[in-house]
Amino acid sequence: MITVGEWKERLENEKAYDLVSELIDRIRKSKLNAYITVTEDYALKLAENFDNGKKEGKLAGIPIAIKDNISTEGVRTTCASRMLENYTPPFDAHVVERLKKEGAIIIGKTNMDEFGMGTTTENSYFGVVRNPHDTKRVAGGSSGGSAAAIAGNETVLALGTDTGGSIRCPASFTGVYGLKPTYGLVSRYGLIAYANSLEQIGPMAGSIDDLGLLLEVIAGRDDRDSTNAGREFTYSPVSKKFRVGVIEEMQANAEVKEHFDSFVETLRKFADVEFVSLPSLKYALPAYYIIAMSEASSNLARYDGVRYGFSLENLDSWSRYFSKVRAEGFGTEVKRRIMMGSYALSAGYYGKYYLKALKVRTLVIEDFRRAFEKFDVLISPTMPSTAFRIGEIADPVTMYMADVNTTPINLAGLPALSMPIGESSGLPVGLQVIGNYFEENSVLGFAKAVEKNEV
Amino acid sequence: MIDEETVRYVSNLAKIELKDDEVENYKNEFGKILEFFDQLDEIDPDVEPTYHVIPLKNVFRKDVPGKSLDRDEALKNARHKEEGYFKGPRVVE
Secondary structure, eight states, X not given: OOOHHXXXXXXXXXXXXXXXXXXXXXXXXXXXXXXXXXXXXXXXXXXXXXXXXXXXXXXXXXXXXXXXXXXXXTBOOOTXXXXXXXXXXXXXXXXXXXXXXXTOEEEEEEOOSGGGOOSSSOSOXXXXXXXTTEEEEEOXXXXXXXXXXXXXXXXXXXXXXXXXXXXXXXXXXXXXXXEEOOTTSBOOTTBOOSOTTTOEEEEEESSHHHHHHHHHHHBSOOTTOTTOOOOOOOOOOOOSOOEEEEETTOOOOHHHHHHHHHHHHHHHTTSEEEEEOOGGGGGHHHHHHHHHHHHHHHHGGGOXXXXXXXXXXXXXXXXXXXXXXXXXXXXXXXXXHHHHHHHHHSTTTIIIIIIHHHHHHXXXXXXXXXXXXXXXXXXXXXXXXXXXXXXXXXXXXXXXHTTTTTHHHHHHTOOEEEEEEXXXXXXXXXXXXXXXXXXXXXXXXXXXXXXXXOO | OOOHHHHHHHHHHTTOOOOHHHHHHHHHHHHHHHHHHGXXXXXXXXXXXXXXXXXXXXXXXXXXXXXXXXXXXXXXXXXXXXXXXXXXXXXXX
8 A cells, every 4th residue: 555655755756747657557457447437637637737846735746536426527427327327527526626625636536336335346337346455355345446446556545435334344355444434524515425314425545644634635614515514624643541442242253353352452451441332233234224225215316317317319208218217227236225215215114114213323323422421432343254255245135234333333423444453364354443423533543553553 | 025016116116117027036135125124123212213413504605696507517418408408208198
């Protein structure tokens, strides 16, 4: 992985143009399939500008890859869907405006599960992303392209989005760092919506300091997003003896558990560590999927093949045209989630599914609130296993179960990151660090101490 | 259990046309997913639902004309257009 510090060191002796050319050449030759679109001409122009003295900004001259569900003016933004295969947004997302203002070099749009729906990036219209540690395995999802691009040295920084673990899962599977911020800290303006009340844009990088730096750039007030909390973020990692809660209900298979348990034993020498039970987490996963699918069914109703997106040659009657466009434009998992969401919201089932899921969300929030009265951070394995083989899991419910440790955090809207804590049989194992609302600096401070082997 | 009629009803609600073999696949999968959702039958929480974890606010701007997309930009991604308008499918048959 290339850190911002290492890239800046190289920029002192070499031209940005040459470095970016080298990166693009690597992407072109890569077998990872991390990118859907490479913005070669644009990136090289920005690199040239840097070489010609335009060096202002916190990310001046630093390459960044952007997940393909974040709008970029004039650059195709597909959500890895046939539905948006030829869609070019006429405006930039809030986060992209901020990256441009800080001098970042946008090098491309990364591959993902279609509309962010998946745990492996196998649900992409543009093909699966391969894991740099073993190309027969998935990179995780849905921000698999962003994670693989960092792990495969095909970018320095990347943006992902996290609705139920979509930043943390691929970070864990590929051994990179990824942070889902507190809900509302980063504006969702220009993010193509999947599940409004759950999703956040977040940073992915090769070190904790780089996560903090990127979060500082993208977080902040935006009046165009009614879900924006209106708060700025300054990276200032907390340094102290942390009170750490290990969540009993979070799961792992034997190999991940062995690795995680040994990490906890080491941690005990440096921090106050206790186990903590959050009983409502037993119900968090189904509640999450009910809410996410319900919101998806509503959000994706906008794809009617009229104003943008996939369309058919001949206009039929409204109902037939709408239904045919969506049959051909959406992939299997997207259709499955839209239909299950429609069912959960339909007459007679609203109370049984959607309303009850929202009540479980209240229980989850209460459990976390109680835990944070005692602990500074909570930890768990990010994923219950290491990266799957491509095609290994075909059954949707089995796939949903893989999100058991990450989805409760989105229900509660808390910040959480995934960081590598070694490897098991050559595959990365991820640690999930969860913080209280807007306590990103505690999460990052604890993670930094782990990174420096101080805990 | 989910039957074929329910799958067709849901596909109509969601406005997604399904082929016969898709109906069969989704029928089996929907059954499994609903079984997974039915774990929530074990509890009946006596708490208020949480729609959003942070308070939402209405975002108002001053009622003055601002910059908006011009017509060409707005129409750029549409396939069917005529005389500066989107052309949509027929609503009344």
